[in-house]
Amino acid sequence: MTCSGCCSAVSKVLERFKGKGVTDFTVDLDKQTVNVRTTMQKDDVEQILKKTGKKVVPH
Secondary structure, eight states, X not given: OOSHHHHHHHHXXXXXXXXXXXXXXXXXXXXXXXXXXXXXXXXXXXXXXXXXXXOOOOO
């Protein structure tokens, strides 16, 4: 993520899943990270984030 547009795209996608497994998330442009609290499987979250076209590096 290199711009506020990238952050908005990621936030928009994750907002759609609030109450459907995503309980909370933070997007940090300076660190280029997204932290997601979820009850979903890791692979499912990765697939959701990949829809934004951004690189996904799970921790």
